[in-house]
Amino acid sequence: MRLFATLLAGSLLAAPALSQNFDVAALRDAALKDDVAWDITEGLTTEIGPRLAGTEAEARARAWSVARLKALGFANARIEPFDMPVWVRGEEKAEILSPFPQKLVLAALGNSGATPDDGITAEIAMFPSLAALEAADRAQVQGKIVFVDHAMGRTQDGSSYGAFGGARRKGPSIASKKGAVAIVIRSIGTDFHRNPHTGVQSWEDGASPIPAAALSLPDAEQLNRIIARGKPVTMKLTLTPRNIGTRQSGNVMAEVPGRDPSAGIVLVGCHLDSWDLGTGAIDDAAGCGIVAAAAKRVMDAGKPLRTIRVVWFGAEEVGLRGGIAYRDAHLQEKHVVLAESDFGADRIYKFDSYVNPAALPVIDALATALAPIGIARGHNQARGGSDIGPLAATGVPVVSLSQDGTRYFDLHHTPDDTLDKVDRAQLAQNVAAWTAMIATIANSPVELGPVAPTGGK
Incomplete structure (x- = not known):
C-alpha cells in the first residue's frame, strides 16, 4: 500500500512536468506533415466560398468556424459581433x-x-x-x-x-x-x-x-x-454598387487555456472575411488554417504556460474593423505577444520581432528553432499585421513570420484567389514555423515587454 502511494505521488508530480516540457524541434518537424491547415482552408473555401464582410456569407463563415474550432478541441470558441456599414457589388x-x-x-x-x-x-x-x-x-x-x-x-x-x-x-x-x-x-x-x-x-x-x-x-x-x-x-x-445599411460582422476566437491564467495571452490571428471575386484561399483562409493548426499542435502536446488565443478576425478587408473592435474590447487584457498570418501560404523565409531588449534571449531561442527549416532572423522593429496592428500600436510585443510574397500580388483580391493556388508543402512549412513560435513563447516565463507604443490605429 505504501509502495502504491509512493508511485501515485510520483505520477502526480511527473504529469505537470511532462506538460511543461515541450520538445519544440519535434513539434516543428512533425508539423511539416500537417494536414489540418489544408483541411481548414479547403473546407472554408469549399463550404462557404467568398466571404464579403457584413454579408450573409460571412455570417455562415463565423458559424462554420466556431463549429470547426470546437471540433478541433479548442476551448471557449465564440463570436464577438460588431456592427458595420455594408457595401455590395x-x-x-x-x-x-x-x-x-x-x-x-x-x-x-x-x-x-x-x-x-x-x-x-x-x-x-x-x-x-x-x-x-x-x-x-x-x-x-x-x-x-x-x-x-x-x-x-x-x-x-x-x-x-x-x-x-x-x-x-x-x-x-x-x-x-x-x-x-x-x-x-x-x-x-x-x-x-x-x-x-x-x-x-x-x-x-x-x-x-x-x-x-x-x-x-x-x-x-x-x-x-x-x-x-x-x-x-x-x-x-x-x-x-450600393450600400445596404448596417449589418453585423464579428470576430471568431477560441483558446488553449494556459497553466497560469496570469501569465498572459499569446494571440495568433488571421482574417475570416474575403473579397467576393474569388474564394479567399490565399487571402486569408490559409492564414486561418495555419494559426489554428499550429495552436492545435501545441495544445495536443500538453498544457502551455500561457493561454493561446486564436482569433479569426472579421471585416479586415473593408477597413480593419475586426482588429479595431478586438482592441477596443480587449485592451485591458494582458497580451504577451501578437502574431498574424495574412500574406498567403508560401514558405516563411525570415522572422522579425518587437520585444524589450531584455527578452531577446527568447528570440534567440526562436531563431534556433526556426533555422533548420530555412528561416532567417530579421530585425527587432516589427509592427505587426493588419488586424493586430491596432492593438500592437498601443505597446504590445510582436512576432512577424514573413511569407514569400513574390507571387502574392498576382492573386491578391482577384478571381484567381482560389484553393488550387495553395501549395500544400509550403503551407505545412508555415505550420511548422508557427508551431515552433507558439511553443517557444507560450512556454517561456520571460516577459517580452514592455515595448513603446508605436501609435496609429
Whole structure:
C-alpha cells in the first residue's frame, strides 16, 4: 500500500512536468506533415466560398468556424459581433467608345460610388502616377474619367504594395475633390491575367463618392497604348454598387487555456472575411488554417504556460474593423505577444520581432528553432499585421513570420484567389514555423515587454 502511494505521488508530480516540457524541434518537424491547415482552408473555401464582410456569407463563415474550432478541441470558441456599414457589388462594365471602340475588364473598388443604371460617358484624363494626379490642376480633371497608372513590381516582402497602393486608397478621393466624374486605376497587382484586383478605399472628408474601379493589368496597358496614339479617348463606364445599411460582422476566437491564467495571452490571428471575386484561399483562409493548426499542435502536446488565443478576425478587408473592435474590447487584457498570418501560404523565409531588449534571449531561442527549416532572423522593429496592428500600436510585443510574397500580388483580391493556388508543402512549412513560435513563447516565463507604443490605429 505504501509502495502504491509512493508511485501515485510520483505520477502526480511527473504529469505537470511532462506538460511543461515541450520538445519544440519535434513539434516543428512533425508539423511539416500537417494536414489540418489544408483541411481548414479547403473546407472554408469549399463550404462557404467568398466571404464579403457584413454579408450573409460571412455570417455562415463565423458559424462554420466556431463549429470547426470546437471540433478541433479548442476551448471557449465564440463570436464577438460588431456592427458595420455594408457595401455590395453591382454591374461592372467599361468600354472605349472612341477612337478605337472596345470593351475593358474592371472591378469596382470597395465603397465605390455608382453611375446611373445606363452608365456615364466622358473623356479620359490619364496620369502616370498618383503623384501626377495630386499635382494636376482642377481644369485637367473636372468632368473627366481619371485614369491613374503606376509601375508596381514583384517583391519578396510585399513592399511594393505600400509604395503603389495609394493609387487605390487615395486616388478616388483626390479625383473626386478635383471634380472628376469617375476614376479607373491600374490594378494594384503584379499578374498579367485579365483579372482586375479589387480592394477597399475610403472617402476622405470633402470627397463626394464617385464611381471608382480597377482595370486588369492587360486592360490598363491597352488603355495606355490607345491614349499614346494622341487622340482624345472617350469611355463609357457602368458601375452599380450600393450600400445596404448596417449589418453585423464579428470576430471568431477560441483558446488553449494556459497553466497560469496570469501569465498572459499569446494571440495568433488571421482574417475570416474575403473579397467576393474569388474564394479567399490565399487571402486569408490559409492564414486561418495555419494559426489554428499550429495552436492545435501545441495544445495536443500538453498544457502551455500561457493561454493561446486564436482569433479569426472579421471585416479586415473593408477597413480593419475586426482588429479595431478586438482592441477596443480587449485592451485591458494582458497580451504577451501578437502574431498574424495574412500574406498567403508560401514558405516563411525570415522572422522579425518587437520585444524589450531584455527578452531577446527568447528570440534567440526562436531563431534556433526556426533555422533548420530555412528561416532567417530579421530585425527587432516589427509592427505587426493588419488586424493586430491596432492593438500592437498601443505597446504590445510582436512576432512577424514573413511569407514569400513574390507571387502574392498576382492573386491578391482577384478571381484567381482560389484553393488550387495553395501549395500544400509550403503551407505545412508555415505550420511548422508557427508551431515552433507558439511553443517557444507560450512556454517561456520571460516577459517580452514592455515595448513603446508605436501609435496609429
